[in-house]
Amino acid sequence: xxxxxxxxxxxxxxxxxxxxxxxxxxxxxxxxxxxxxxxxxxxxxxxxxxxxxxxxxxxxxxxxxxxxxxxxxxxxxxxxxxxxxxxxxxxxxxxxxxxxxxxxxxxxxxxxxxxxxxxxxxxxxxxxxxxxxxxxxxxxxxxxxxxxxxxxxxxxxxxxxxxxxxxxxxxxxxxxxxxxxxxxxxxxxxxxxxxxxxxxxxxxxxxxxxxxxxxxxxxxxxxxxxxxxxxxxxxxxxxxxxxxxxxxxxxxxxxxxxxxxxxxxxxxxxxxxxxxxxxxxxxxxxxxxxxxxxxxxxxxxxxxxxxxxxxxxxxxxxxxxxxxxxxxxxxxxxxxxxxxxxxxxxxxxxxxxxxxxxxxxxxxxxx
Ligand SMILES: *Cc1c(COP(=O)(O)O)cnc(C)c1O
Numbered sequence: 001x002x003x004x005x006x007x008x009x010x011x012x013x014x015x016x017x018x019x020x021x022x023x024x025x026x027x028x029x030x031x032x033x034x035x036x037x038x039x040x041x042x043x044x045x046x047x048x049x050x051x052x053x054x055x056x057x058x059x060x061x062x063x064x065x066x067x068x069x070x071x072x073x074x075x076x077x078x079x080x081x082x083x084x085x086x087x088x089x090x091x092x093x094x095x096x097x098x099x100x101x102x103x104x105x106x107x108x109x110x111x112x113x114x115x116x117x118x119x120x121x122x123x124x125x126x127x128x129x130x131x132x133x134x135x136x137x138x139x140x141x142x143x144x145x146x147x148x149x150x151x152x153x154x155x156x157x158x159x160x161x162x163x164x165x166x167x168x169x170x171x172x173x174x175x176x177x178x179x180x181x182x183x184x185x186x187x188x189x190x191x192x193x194x195x196x197x198x199x200x201x202x203x204x205x206x207x208x209x210x211x212x213x214x215x216x217x218x219x220x221x222x223x224x225x226x227x228x229x230x231x232x233x234x235x236x237x238x239x240x241x242x243x244x245x246x247x248x249x250x251x252x253x254x255x256x257x258x259x260x261x262x263x264x265x266x267x268x269x270x271x272x273x274x275x276x277x278x279x280x281x282x283x284x285x286x287x288x289x290x291x292x293x294x295x296x297x298x299x300x301x302x303x304x305x306x307x308x309x310x311x312x313x314x315x316x317x318x319x320x321x322x323x324x325x326x327x328x329x330x331x332x333x334x335x336x337x338x339x340x341x342x343x344x345x346x347x348x349x350x351x352x353x354x355x356x357x358x359x360x361x362x363x364x365x366x367x
Contacts, residue, residue, distance in 0.1 A: 018044040021079050021182040022086065028185070028217060029083060029178055038085045038115045042078035043182055045070045047190045047329070052297035053310065057317045060325035064195070065294075065310075066187060069302055069335030073135060075256075076207060076333050077107035079183060080176030085111040087175045088167040095120060095166040099153035101203065101256050102132030103334055108169050109139035120166065122146050122153040127255050129303065129339035149250065151261045154204075171206025172263045180207055184214025185223075187329055194224045197322065200331040201308035202232035202241065202268055202279060203257035207333070209267030212275065228329070230277035232268055233312035235305075239281040241268055253284045253342070256305035256334060286311040292346065294332070301336030301343075309333075 020039035022029055031037070046067045053063040068076035085108070088096055095118035098108050105121035105128075112119035119141040123133070127149065136143050146153050154170060161168040171177060188194050194215055200208050208230060215227040234242055235252030240260055247260035262268065272279045282290075291307035294300045309330040316322065336343060353359050361367070 017041070020082060021179060022082055025182050025185055028181065030175060031083070031086065035086050035090045036115075037082075038089060038111055039082050040072035040078065040110065040114065042071045042082055043186060045183075045186070047187060048298070048300065050298050050330075052293070053313065053330075056314070057322065057328075059322075061317075061322065062325075062327045063313070064187075064191075064327070064329045065298065065300055066183065066329055066331050067300060067302075068183065068331060068333050069306065069338075073103070073107045073110045074131070074335035074338055075103040075107065076180060076183060076331070077103045078111075080171065080179035080206070080210070081107040081111045081169065083179035084108075084167070084169045084173050084175040085115050085117070088117065088169070089115050091167065093165070093167040094118060096169045097157050097161055097164075097166045098122070098169045099150060099157045100128070100132075100136075100170075101150050101258060102128040102338070103256055104170060105141060105143070106132045106135035106139075109136045109141035112141070113139045118142070120144065122157055124149050124153055127258060129255055130341060131335075131338035150259050151250075154263065170263065171204055171210075177206055177210040177213065177264075177267075180210030181214030181217065183207075183331065184211045185218060188215070188218050188224050191327065191329075193327075194218070194226055195228045195329040196326040197231055197277075197328040198228040198331070199231045199233070199309045199313050199328060201254075201257050201305050201333055202234050203238075203259045203262065203305065205232075205241065205262040205264035205268035207331070208232045208271050209264040211331070212267070212271035215275075227275060228277075230271045230275040231312060231316065232272060232277070232279040233308040234279065234281050235287060235308060236281045236283045241265065241279045242281045252287075254287055254303075254305035254308060255339075256303060257308060280312060280315070282308055282311040282315060286315065288346065290314060291342075295336065295343075300332065302332045303334040303336055303338045304342055306331075306333040
């Protein structure tokens with residue numbers, strides 16, 4: 001029998017390569033030796049110390065950035081998708097279905113392609129960033145653009161999944177949540193403990209639910225002793241958890257969290273409450289400030305929704321929320337190249353110049 005040790009599966013090189021989140025955390029995930037593992041070697045994303053943010057906060061703070069944009073399709077969705085698609089193949093499903101603000105469809109279509117499954121994605125018209133749409137299309141998904149928002153698309157796929165032999169891979173699929181726990185595991189493995197504060201953007205609220213579950217399971221198994229306070233941030237115009245009511249027409253430039261009726265509503269509230277944390281809102285202006293700051297001071301390019309965590313960090317720091325010398329991890333959920341239009345829009349590009357050395361020297365700011 002083939003050994004099931006890390007990295008010895010078919011197609012892997014030697015046994016040194018990172019094996020993907022299922023092989024790495026198999027004991028924590030709902031897979032058996034009979035589960036065919038569909039992986040793009042997701043996970044193992046960098047935990048980057050932010051000198052700029054640590055300095056800005058002062059008082060001996062250590063701020064780390066968990067750069068989930070470094071996953072194979074550019075967002076944390078891959079952690080859940082490897083499990084959801086593996087389980088779909090195990091269940092002999094032939095097609096997967098999701099509603100998406102973009103990253104779920106990018107991830108689902110890539111993993112489905114790898115598994116030889118059909119993928120069908122419903123996306124809200126005009127509300128999906130260009131990079132994400134290009135991914136779903138090139139991976140061969142059937143992309144259905146709906147003239148409605150994400151919440152309406154999610155209601156539609158739930159109905160479709162009931163009437164047809166397809167697997168729903170939105171985060172209401174429990175296998176997604178299971179896979180996404182591994183982000184918390186990696187943070188603890190890297191730090192040798194849990195952080196004091198875990199700061200994350202919140203949209204449909206599956207991720208904060210999963211991360212809290214991850215910390216809780218690691219503590220139960222004796223891998224950590226303390227769990228962090230969970231701090232979730234929604235965009236002001238799309239903050240149902242903060243306002244305590246469904247938002248019919250959510251608005252924010254951060255399309256990945258433009259959600260008015262989160263599927264994991266209870267999970268998010270429980271994470272905040274049980275951990276002694278909070279769910280709060282940040283404005284689009286604060287999100288864009290954090291977006292530019294991350295890129296210009298830390299060299300980390302994220303999509304706008306991801307910057308909600310850092311916007312929230314700065315807001316709470318200003319209010320004197322954090323205890324001294326705390327270790328804080330901000331989750332950066334998706335890559336900046338997902339939404340290049342946003343970056344270009346925020347900076348004016350000068351018109352082309354003739355190739356004259358003096359004109360170029362002046363334009364380069366070199367005197
Ligand atoms: C999906 C997504 C979110 C929101 O995560 P939820 O689990 O829906 O709360 C935030 N940022 C990015 C980049 C995403 O793709």
